[in-house]
Amino acid sequence: MKIDVRSLFKSYSGPDGETIHALRDCSLEIENGNYTAVVGRSGCGKTTLLKLIAGLEKPDSGSTEFFAENSSGFPGIPKMGFMFQDPRLLPWLTVEQNLALAFPYPRSKTEKKSVQNEIQRVLAMTGLEDRAASLPRELSGGMAQRAALARCLCRKPNILLLDEPLCSLDAFTRLRLREELERLWRQLKLTVILVTHDIEEAVFFGDKVFLMNQGKLDEEVPIPLSRPRDYRGAEFQELCRKIEDLLLC
Ligand SMILES: Nc1ncnc2c1ncn2[C@@H]1O[C@H](COP(=O)(O)OP(=O)(O)O)[C@@H](O)[C@H]1O
Ligand SMILES: [Mg+2]
Structure with a gap:
């Protein structure tokens, strides 16, 4: 399932009546079967982006379209799984x-x-x-x-939306589950969008990593590493550092 996110805007009203621009002109093109990671600090709009893609909330403007797997250009029927930060059982x-x-x-x-x-x-x-x-x-x-x-x-589902699914876990469990999930998604050939504040997690999962800052998708970093990825490897760490520098500047 190919996903085309076009120019999403979303604002909320804050506690003092001020306008919070949660998303400002966010566009993403995601190919069928790709893993896309969006990384950014807390409050930058990651959850809002996923909610709008899932149709849980409506954008102020912009749209999300889904296309069938054979890229025939016909609209596809998305079957989405949404994994939240906490399990919500x-x-x-x-x-x-x-x-x-x-x-x-x-x-x-x-x-x-x-x-x-x-x-x-x-x-x-x-x-x-x-x-x-x-x-x-x-x-x-x-x-x-x-x-x-x-x-x-x-x-x-043919699309999985993952909102920091591993962030609440301890470091050991997180590392183990991360490898298991990556193997499972590869086996199921799903289109995955993962949002996280954890740069290592984004580089571990993403074919591409988008950097998000104050409601905007700033930059796109391709991750050309073979899978499964070794987070201790020099190339992996190099990419993490590059993303960290881009996010901090
Ligand atoms: N329902 C809401 N009402 C008011 N403000 C909201 C609401 N949802 C999110 N926000 C605000 O929008 C911004 C982006 O939030 P969110 O998408 O949850 O960020 P992230 O997931 O990156 O931490 C934050 O400033 C947050 O306080
Ligand atoms: Mg969030």
Whole structure:
């Protein structure tokens, strides 16, 4: 699914009635199957950008269009998974019951069986096979984010929107999950947009990294490194430093 984000503007009214320009003329072209990372400091408009692409909020002006995978130019039907910064699981439901909410309520035994099979499939994919009956409070931070990812994958999305999905995790879990997610997305061949304040994460995932500053997408840095990427490598670190310099100047 190709995504064409054209000149999005969005402003909010601040606590004292002032206008906050959250997005100012943001445009992005994302090819089918590409990983796009957007990196910028807190408050620069990353979440707003994802919300507008997902259609969760309306822009003041501008548009987002989706095109079918064969690039025929025909509009495509986006099936989006949105992974938030926190897992947002319902605390009184088990992992399996949380995932079941991603499906229309099954009206027959056959439908129920197919939902159950689909849930088993995504639980296996995200390494949570033995956690189906757990409540969210019984999961570690990493497991809860896996469950959130599993919920995203239930409806077989062709686009994944990821809002700092690893930032709330401890460093060890983050590194492990980062590698697992990258492998999984490559295997599923999804079009991915990841927003983050973590430069290393952006370079680890992105085919391209866009730099965002005060509601504007300033600069685009291609990441020509082969996958899976070694974050300790000299080229990797060099790219991180380059992006850091560009963001700080
Ligand atoms: N619903 C809202 N009402 C008022 N201001 C908002 C709202 N959502 C976001 N903002 C403001 O818009 C700016 C961008 O926010 P956001 O997109 O959440 O940034 P980021 O995700 O990069 O931290 C911030 O100044 C934030 O305070
Ligand atoms: Mg945010």
